Amino acid sequence: MKNTTEYLYRKPKTAIVLLLIAVMNVTTVFAQQDMYLTTTGQLIIKAHLNDKAVDIVSKDLIIMLDYETGKVVMKQKISALIINNDSIQSKFQNMQDDYIRFEGKLGLDYINTSGHPPLDFAVEGTIYPGNKYVIGKGHLVHLVQGTANACLLSLSFTLQPGDIFPDYRQTDKNDEIHVQVIQSLLARENE
Numbered sequence: 191m192k193n194t195t196e197y198l199y200r201k202p203k204t205a206i207v208l209l210l211i212a213v214m215n216v217t218t219v220f221a222q223q224d225m226y227l228t229t230t231g232q233l234i235i236k237a238h239l240n241d242k243a244v245d246i247v248s249k250d251l252i253i254m255l256d257y258e259t260g261k262v263v264m265k266q267k268i269s270a271l272i273i274n275n276d277s278i279q280s281k282f283q284n285m286q287d288d289y290i291r292f293e294g295k296l297g298l299d300y301i302n303t304s305g306h307p308p309l310d311f312a313v314e315g316t317i318y319p320g321n322k323y324v325i326g327k328g329h330l331v332h333l334v335q336g337t338a339n340a341c342l343l344s345l346s347f348t349l350q351p352g353d354i355f356p357d358y359r360q361t362d363k364n365d366e367i368h369v370q371v372i373q374s375l376l377a378r379e380n381e
Contacts, residue, residue, distance in 0.1 A: 226255040234370040260296035303340035340377035
């Protein structure tokens with residue numbers, strides 16, 4: 191009796207077709223639920239820590255956005271952050287399994303990708319670890335009608351270091367972190 195592996199090696203076309211069907215089903219589920227998912231969101235953090243400017247960037251931010259409700263989940267692996275400070279960078283590199291996560295809601299009833307004037311709104315949610323409730327600002331700009339990338343979303347927050355890193359020992363009351371998230375949004379299928 192032949193096992194599944196032998197069968198797949200002999201029939202690679204069948205395996206490829208089955209894989210494509212599975213991918214199309216996953217894509218359809220996300221489209222039906224009006225969920226947007228990206229693993230390449232851009233994160234820019236400007237911090238003032240202990241009288242020093244610290245810049246942190248990432249292009250690996252995971253963003254899940256429900257177009258119908260405006261609920262958003264963002265997740266960033268700490269070791270994937272790129273920092274202009276060697277001592278902080280080495281600490282972050284050792285945090286291989288640690289993430290910063292934000293779960294919240296955009297101050298919009300739904301995400302309109304069919305054309306609109308620039309929209310400003312509040313963003314609120316919780317940052318984990320630390321369970322810190324935060325409020326920020328959002329901006330949604332419509333791009334060109336009829337293209338795959340319909341809008342540009344930006345979110346911004348001003349935080350204290352302890353809001354993101356609960357173990358941080360603040361030595362200067364001027365320490366603060368400015369977080370900026372920038373992501374293009376795909377047009378809805380029906381718009």
